Amino acid sequence: DSGVTQTPKHLITATGQRVTLRCSPRSGDLSVYWYQQSLDQGLQFLIQYYNGEERAKGNILERFSAQQFPDLHSELNLSSLELGDSALYFCASSAQGVLGNTIYFGEGSWLTVV
Amino acid sequence: EDKVVQSPLSLVVHEGDTVTLNCSYEVTNFRSLLWYKQEKKAPTFLFMLTSSGIEKKSGRLSSILDKKELFSILNITATQTGDSAVYLCAGGEGAGSYQLTFGKGTKLSVIP
Numbered sequence: 421d422s423g424v425t426q427t428p429k430h431l432i433t434a435t436g437q438r439v440t441l442r443c444s445p446r447s448g449d450l451s452v453y454w455y456q457q458s459l460d461q462g463l464q465f466l467i468q469y470y471n472g473e474e475r476a477k478g479n480i481l482e483r484f485s486a487q488q489f490p491d492l493h494s495e496l497n498l499s500s501l502e503l504g505d506s507a508l509y510f511c512a513s514s515a516q517g518v519l520g521n522t523i524y525f526g527e528g529s530w531l532t533v534v
Numbered sequence: 535e536d537k538v539v540q541s542p543l544s545l546v547v548h549e550g551d552t553v554t555l556n557c558s559y560e561v562t563n564f565r566s567l568l569w570y571k572q573e574k575k576a577p578t579f580l581f582m583l584t585s586s587g588i589e590k591k592s593g594r595l596s597s598i599l600d601k602k603e604l605f606s607i608l609n610i611t612a613t614q615t616g617d618s619a620v621y622l623c624a625g626g627e628g629a630g631s632y633q634l635t636f637g638k639g640t641k642l643s644v645i646p
Contacts, residue, residue, distance in 0.1 A: 462637070476633045524579060525577045
């Protein structure tokens with residue numbers, strides 16, 4: 421158990437809908453990261469937050485957004501869902517956001533868009 | 535664009551064999567190379583390498599980084615069926631953020 425908690429574990433929704441994935445980082449970790457893993461693309465970095473502020477942005481679609489709250493938990497919002505958004509979404513956390521701090525992954529949220 | 539390439543994509547070995555997994559990277563502002571093992575869901579951390587030529591070891595697993603040639607290897611000796619997994623390599627970009635660029639992984643199958 422990495423200490424990173426994600427909910428829900430599984431989610432099935434229809435195209436065009438909106439979902440929210442939630443993440444609680446390890447105790448004391450200030451950085452939260454979101455990754456998407458699909459069969460053809462592998463693990464893709466989406467976005468990083470550090471202590472409530474956006475720190476880095478990767479291959480995140482405009483239909484997706486995220487935020488980190490004062491208690492350091494984070495949410496990833498996915499809207500206008502398409503079939504291709506079906507994937508495993510990981511949250512990860514680290515103590516800071518710089519070299520020397522290992523990133524630990526949660527168990528992931530399986531999103532299926534039908 | 536940052537890129538991490540792993541080889542082979544898949545590998546089947548017998549218990550007791552030694553395997554070497556390869557990872558080459560092109561990462562802007564490269565700071566570290568990480569190895570993860572992914573069995574069912576969450577990638578679990580194995581190693582983080584930041585300096586060239588210094589081997590990191592954990593039990594039967596070891597890894598080394600070559601920053602001049604931009605590659606890393608992960609060795610597993612005396613493989614066991616429990617080593618069956620996808621092994622992921624990731625290049626860590628520093629400079630205030632810690633964005634990881636992952637390779638597609640090497641799927642290792644260890645058969646009795």
